[in-house]
Amino acid sequence: MSARPARGGCGALALALVLVLLAAVLGCSKRARPGRRSDPAQPAPPPVAAQPGLLVTRSKISFVVPLPRKHVEAIRALPGVAAVTWASWLGARDLRAKQEFLANWGVDAPSWLEVMGDQMTIAPEQRQAWLSDRAGLLVGAQLLARLGWKLGDHVVLGGGIVPGEFEAVVRASFTARGSELGDDGLLLHWSFLEDQMPPAHQGRVGWIMIRPAPGSDPAALQQQIDALFAASDAPTLTMTSAALRQQLK
Secondary structure, three states, rough: OOOOOOOOOOOOHHHHHHHHHHHHHHOOOOOOOOOHHHOOOOOOOOOOOOOOOOOOEEOOOOOOOOOOOOHHHHOOOOOEEEEEEEEEOOOOEEEEOOOOOOOOEOOOOHHHHHHHHEEEEEEHHHHHHHHOOEEEEEHHHHHHHHHHOOOOOEEEOOOOOOEEEEEEEEEEEEEEEOOOOOEEEEEHHHHHHHHOOOOHHOOOEOEEHHHHHHHHOOOHHHHHHHHHHOOOOOOOOEEEEHHHHHHHH
8 A cells, every 4th residue: 555645845844743742741740641532632652551571761851852763773682671662653633533533653563562462452363464564554442433444444644743644454453451551542554654754754763662581670671771872862761661651640
């Protein structure tokens, strides 16, 4: 499935607007949580439930500042790391229902399922269908019901940090395992989205999720990750997923 041509060259302006909105939301004491209806203009936090040992790395500068994707590979190479994935806020909307809030993220699907797959229930055949289609959507069961989408539906999304509009296909649905994650969001393949972004915005990620290897010390790994990037131009702040959830309440 190929993307539709972008309508206008406002990618940089769109990204700037999203970052301003993120900064405003993060300054509030209450945040939108996955699985809850929210103001369509307000970005939602990453879909990460509090799990023992699970770590989340973000920019030390600000929650809204992206990290170089090369950080992912550097973290993956550290001793004591079992698996790594990442996610980036998209902020797109269904162009047929612009008033509806869509909590949506671009992810690396294979590594996402490796690290986060135990937080959601997906039918095996749907899981494979999503992995096999770069333009495929993995949609929470609540959102699927609310929008009236069905498996195989072609939907046109637009807005957010990707210029113009693009067409995607509903390939799978998930039910969250645990109330913190929620199943009112959707996930897209970041590789599909990145192809449509200006070069200056490629090669960056929003948050990195790390699953420590069995027997490793998550607290020590947390410090090791941040020390690795302390002298770089993109220093990090790593915390447990439980600490992240606490910050977002």
